Amino acid sequence: MVVSNEKGDRRERELVNELDAAGFAVMRAPASGSATERELPDVLAGDGGEFYAIEAKSSAGDPIYLDGEEVEALLFFARNFGAKPRIGVRYDREDWYFFHPGDEAVHVTDGGNYRVKKETALAHGTDFDELVGHSEKVTLDEVGEEGPDQATLDVLAAFERGDLTREETAEMLE
Numbered sequence: 001m002v003v004s005n006e007k008g009d010r011r012e013r014e015l016v017n018e019l020d021a022a023g024f025a026v027m028r029a030p031a032s033g034s035a036t037e038r039e040l041p042d043v044l045a046g047d048g049g050e051f052y053a054i055e056a057k058s059s060a061g062d063p064i065y066l067d068g069e070e071v072e073a074l075l076f077f078a079r080n081f082g083a084k085p086r087i088g089v090r091y092d093r094e095d096w097y098f099f100h101p102g103d104e105a106v107h108v109t110d111g112g113n114y115r116v117k118k119e120t121a122l123a124h125g126t127d128f129d130e131l132v133g134h135s136e137k138v139t140l141d142e143v144g145e146e147g148p149d150q151a152t153l154d155v156l157a158a159f160e161r162g163d164l165t166r167e168e169t170a171e172m173l174e
Helices: 004-021 068-081 118-124 150-161 166-173
Strands: 025-028 043-046 051-059 064-066 084-091 096-099 114-116
Touching: 004 025, 004 043, 004 051, 004 084, 051 064, 051 068, 064 068, 064 084, 068 084, 084 114, 084 118, 096 118, 114 118, 150 166
Parallel strands: 051 084
Antiparallel strands: 025 043, 043 051, 064 114, 084 096
16 A cells, blocks of 8 residues: 555656656755745746746545645745745546636635645646646637537547547647
């Protein structure tokens, strides 16, 4: 059985590697918070244009909870460092999704903690490609009432069936 800290550490290293591959200078804070008296975000990343302080959490599928003090420390650090604060969540068999702590999709509980449900992350989160500037989310409202053309629907259907990879699909939709 994997201890939850081991899994969380592995997920943080995975995020660091993905950000590095996307061209960001990135570092993982050692033991994020326990190595120092100051609360530090899990990951710091920048590409010369965008700078992020990220609190990364993962789950098998249950809602992800963040301690209110943890989020306040993220906001404090990000503001003083000049970075954009982001909560990064990753559910098993899903990609990373990112939120600003003030996003409507991030629920603040009566006790002052923060919660992100899996379905909320998938529906409203910023995905990795959008975070690093490789894509831009388009909502149904932006597509318009007529919707996508038949060629776009065919490409999406092929992706859904597994006939195309994500990269092939993205390339065809550009």
